[in-house]
Amino acid sequence: MPVCVRIPSVSPASTALGAAAALLAAWPATGSSPDEAQRIYQIHCASCHSGDRLGGMGPALLPENLRRVRRPEAREVIAHGRAATQMPGFSEQLSDDEIMLLVEYIYQPLEVMPVWARDEVLDSRVVHYGPGSLSDEPRFDADPLNLFIVVELADHHASLLDGDRLEVLTRFPTRFALHGGPKYSPDGRYVYFASRGGWISKFDVYNMKTVAEIRAGINTRNLAISGDGRYLLVGNYLPHSVVLLDADDLMPLEIIEARDAAGTSSRVSAVYTAAPRESFIVALKDIAEVWEISYAAADFPLRRIVLDDYLDDFFFDPGYHHLIGAARNANNAQVVNLDEGLKVAEIDLTGLPHLGSGISWEYQGRPVVATPNLREAEVSVIDLQDWTIIERIDTLGPGFFMRSHGDSPYAWVDVFFGPDSDAVHVIDKKTLKIVRTLRPEPGKTAAHIEYDRHGRYALLSIWDDDGALVIYDADTLEEVKRIPMKKPSGKYNVYNKTRLDPGTSH
Ligand code: HEC
Structure with a gap:
């Protein structure tokens, strides 16, 4: 399989002029300087988190990577460490003020874009089990x-x-802080994970072993696998790049900087696979473009679709002729025809739809997509032929994940936000009515439902450090089993994911 290896040299770091001044201006007036914080950091933290904060044995300490962690928690971790991990506590060696200085320091953005190019990516690669072993x-x-x-x-x-x-x-x-769904090879033997810190891990399911790893970025959003299983694409916030890997041995094939024609650089929001098109689709955070990278041709040609707004978080119609993306500035979602490279419709969705978790089915003879909304207590059902909203289903609060199965009469949606986050709704796909509201563990967030291969069971997560997987009979909606787990989040069924069941996100 001769693959054209073309790694464009990545120009070092677009240095934002005045970034240092901005850093100083943003510094709290405690009388201490960032230099002091940096000095303490180098003495006590650099050995594990690395001198440049990009991470080493411990995770990267950058605002992009610390998004899950609030400042008070960071302070607590620095003072008292984290139980059962290698993170020690520093309350004996450092004063409260010094710890606060460190907290501020690790939440400051880097002054220059970190360089994570060909050499850095290649050097990070680890092969635990070689081919054939x-x-x-x-x-x-x-x-x-x-x-x-x-x-x-x-x-x-x-x-x-x-x-x-x-x-x-x-x-x-797994690596620290997985992010974005893991992806299976088409035969289901391998699963690929991406972590927020940029690590891509290849796990051999048959042998239950991690076989190879590579760090493709410093702050990573997610990965996609080509329909033929040959390539992986990784989307990064830091640096602004997409990285194409050989799925077999995780060798980097291409590193493409995310920039528009004028040179404006952008974070990559997410990458997707459009298997029928034999391409990857790239969502960009800071430029009004969608990219399509073909993996059918050996030189992976990149096509830019220039839009009039920033689009995020995509749902694709079953043929992958269209995508629906959430527009940032306008109060709507936009439909892009991928064949023509044009915006063809706007949809009046004001509640910040979570389109990436949208699911589709046939309703009264028409294909529809249903999506939860992150800001409004509504599931929106959209006609995929004329892009009109045919139903707004009221829920107990904004939702995050929605799931069904080709063989199930129901669609499930969680209530992820607000006081009713312990509830999940079951919607009848024929009537678009909520037929049951379940509270599997009162007071604890219930989220992310997934079906098994046959549509017999629906599995959901009690999203808590001492949480559980709760398994329901998908027809009677009775609980079948509960398995304790440590903040279970997503669950991914090999068959539904590799066969692109319309009831699950891809
Ligand atoms: C001996 C190695 C080591 C040293 C020294 C160390 N850390 Fe850590 N740190 C870790 C590890 C490992 C973790 C991940 C713990 C876990 O699994 O939750 C961590 C986690 C953290 C976290 C939480 C990050 C997150 O995303 O949840 C913060 C904040 C942190 N360290 C700050 C510091 C600071 C500031 C210093 C210096 C005062 C320091 N660490 C020194 C190893 C270290």
């Missing part, structure tokens, strides 16, 4: 297409679950 037969007796990976965020692990017996086959450590 592991068995081609699964080491377990279960349907390999009805397995789930469940990501557990509290202690950075993942569980491999048998979707028939509803039992955990193994639980293994």
Whole structure:
């Protein structure tokens, strides 16, 4: 498989002029200077988090990476460490003021864009098991297409679950802070994870082992795998790039800087696979463009679709002829025809739709997409032929994830935000009415439903450090089983994900 290796040299760091001045201006007037914070940091923290804060044995300490962590928590962690991890507490060695200085320091953006180009990416690559060194037969007796990976965020692990017996086959450590859904190879043997800190890990499901890893960025959003399983594309916030990897050995093939024609640089919001088009689609945060990168041609040509607004968070119609994206400035969603490279419609969605978790089905003979909204207590149902909203289903609060299955009469949506975040709604796909509201664990957030291969079970997460996986009979809606887990977040069924079931996001 000769692959044209073309790694454009990545020009070092667009140095924002005056960034240092801005840093000083943003500094709280405590009488201490950032130099002092940097000095303490170099003495006590650099050995694990690296001198440039890009991470080493410990995670990167940058505002982009610390988004999950609030300042008071960061302060607590620095003072008292984190139990059962290598992060020590510093309350004996550092004063409260010094700890506060460090907190401010790690939330300051870097003055220059970190360089993470060909050499840095290549040097990070680790191969744990070379080609041919592991068995081609699964080491377990279960349907390999009805397995789930469940990501557990509290202690950075993942569980491999048998979707028939509803039992955990193994639980293994992941990189720190996974982000974006893991992606399966088309045959389901491998699963690829991306972490917020930029690590891409390839896990051999049959042998239950991590086989190779590479750090493709400093702050990463997600990864996509080509329909033929040959390539991975990684989208980064830091640096502003997409990185194309060989899915086989994780070797970098291309690093493409995210810039428009005028040179304006952009964070990459997300990358997607459009399998019928044999391409990747790239969502850009800071420029009004959508990119399509073809993996059918050896030189991976890049096509820019120039738009009149910034588009984020995409849903694709079943043929991948159109995408719906959430527009940033306008109060709506926009439809882009990918064949023609044109915006063709606007949809009046004001509640910040979470289109990436949209699902589709046939309603009264028409294809529709249903999406939760992050700001409004509504599930919006949109006609995929004329882009009109045919129903707004009132919910108990804004939702995050929505799921169904091709063989299920129901669609599930969580109530992720607000006082009713412990509730989930079950919607009848024929009537568009809520037929049941469940509260699996009162007072604790219930989220992210996924079906098994056959549509028999619906699995949801109790989103808590001491949480659980709750499994429902998908027809009777009765609870079947509860498995304790450490802040389970997403769960990913091999069959539904690789066969692109319309009831799940892709
Ligand atoms: C011996 C290695 C080591 C040293 C020294 C160290 N850290 Fe850490 N730090 C870690 C590890 C490992 C973690 C991840 C812990 C976990 O798994 O939650 C961590 C986590 C953190 C976190 C939480 C990050 C997140 O995203 O949740 C912060 C904040 C932090 N460290 C700050 C500091 C600061 C500031 C210093 C210096 C005063 C320091 N650390 C020194 C190893 C270290």
